[in-house]
Amino acid sequence: MLLGLMLLMCAPPFELTALRLMARPSRPVEGSSLTLTCSSTPAPSRQLDVPLEFCFFRDGRALWPGWSRSPELLLPTVWREDSGSYWCEGNTMASKVTRSLRVQIQVQRVPVCNVSLETQPPGGQVQKGERLALVCQAAQGTGDITFFWYKGALGLSLQTKTQRSLAAKFEIPAVSDGDSDRYYCAADNGHGPSLSELVSVTVRIPVSRPVLTIRAPGAQAEEGDVLELRCEAPRGSPPILYRFYHKNVTLGRSSAPSGGGVSFNLSLTAEHSGNYSCEADNGLGARRSEAVPLRVTVLTEDRKELLASGILEGLLGVLGPTILALCCYGLKRRLVSPWRRNTVRNPSPADQPPGRRPPGSPRRSPPSPVPSVSSYVNSPAPPQGQSVYGNVNVVSGEEVYSLVYRTQQDRPPPVPPPRTRVQDQDASATYFRLKKANLTDEDYEDAM
Structure with missing residues (x-):
């Protein structure tokens, strides 16, 4: 032990020749971690159990935890404000402090x-x-x-x-x-x-309390009437579902997709007397209206007969004049039609344009020549009482028209009669209707 102590005291002091700082990653992103490593050159001898201490700095301020024996420092999360100039320092018990070169680290920001x-x-x-x-x-x-x-x-x-x-x-x-x-x-x-x-x-918006309105055709609801029940909630977000009740028994339901109210029709019977109500619901809570009482009047046999007779009288009052007018009109047509058929004639040849035959006239043979006696018409001394047929025309149907010239002989009238220019002759034209179905030229010649 004494020998080891003497060797330690006699050994030359260990000095750090250089320190280098490394950062991983070199361009960190905000929110990520950063690892700093401080390495020495040359590496300290492992045979000499000489402790070394390291400290990391940023922009002149020591980073936590300050001096330590670990050559690495982990920063769990770095932000943009962590950007700056970094370096590290190291020393031994017998050496002076050595500083590394500065390293500029820029923390990157990711756009949103x-x-x-x-x-x-x-x-x-x-x-x-x-x-x-x-x-x-x-x-x-x-x-x-x-x-x-x-x-x-x-x-x-x-x-x-x-x-x-x-x-x-x-x-x-x-x-x-x-x-x-x-x-x-x-x-x-x-x-x-x-x-x-x-x-x-x-x-x-939840529905407000709905209002039920009952509408009957008359002043009183009677058996057989069609009753209208209308339910409407003044407020509430659509869609709204309405239900109708009679004595708390559901009568029916109807939906209002755009809000507002709905109607429900009911044909009344004697059993429909009682209280009516309705309910509105839009999914945010249902609300029910107040009960509305209704009394249905039941018709007796006498009232039913009176009602039926009243309806019949009303129908007769409306339809009677119309039917009477139609009957009078039909009778008039039946009386007038034969007279029109006997009095209306087709136009005479004189009324038609030259060279044209009246429409609908059947074909006939050219008329026989007018007898020679006709040459005495309007002569100075014609035979007395002689009538001359000037023309015969067979018209469609059963009507035959004849043109007759009658001469005036003995005594001239005190006042000259009206004269008509017919081929420079005075004549009096008379039409006769002859009821003859089929008249031929032979019949005409026999008549002459």
Whole structure:
């Protein structure tokens, strides 16, 4: 033991010739770890049990825990403000302090990206008076992140919050009707803001107490009437489901997808007297209306007969004049039609354009020549009482028209009769209707 002590005292002192600082990784990212290693050159002899001490510094300040025997220092999480100039120092019990060269370390910041906005409760459906939370979250990003919340498409600023995390929350303690809108958020850590998508928030309002209205055709509800039950809740977010009750027995149900009221029709019988009510429900709680009493009047046999006779009299009062008018009109047509058929004639050949035959006239042979006696018409001394047939025309159907010229012989009338120019002759034209079904040229010649 004495020999060892003498050898230690006689041995030359150990001196550190140089120190070198190394950082892993050399370009750390915010939020990651950093390892610093201080190595000596040449390495200390392992035979000499001489303890060494190391200390790490940044920008002139010793890092925790100060001097230690470990040549490594682990920094679990580094941020942008941890960037700076690093070095290390080492010494022995018998040597002076030796310092390493400075190493510049820059901590890298990751920009925020993929920002999203979520609602609590999820889905954006919240009941009036409840709490609403808007959570803004970034998928990536380091350092201090500033979060912004906006309302509406125009971007009404609601709140700003800065914290070292990827998510932040904005709360509305009790929502009201005016909080129904679209929301979005933004996040920024110095590299520019990143925006989320628009998220719709709907504030749902529970239904108020509905009002039941009963409408009957007359002043009193009678058996056989069709009764209308209308139920409407003054307030409430759609859709609203309505149910109708008679003595707490469900009559039916109807939905109002856009809100408002609904109607239910009921054909009354004697059993429908009693209390009626309705219920409104939009998923936030059902509310029932007040009970409305109804008394159905049952018709007796006398009243039924009176009602039936009244209905019959009403129908006769409305339909009687119409039926009478139709009968008179039909009788008139039956009386007038034969007279029209016997009096209406087809146009004469004189009324038709030259060279045309009246429409509908059957074909006939050319008329026989007018007898020679017709040459005495309007002569100075014609035979007395002689009548001359000037033309015969067979018209369609059973009507035959004849043109007769009658001469005036002995005594001229005291006043000259009206004269008509017919081929420079005075004539009096007379038409006769001859009831002959089929008249041929042979019959005409026999008549002559």
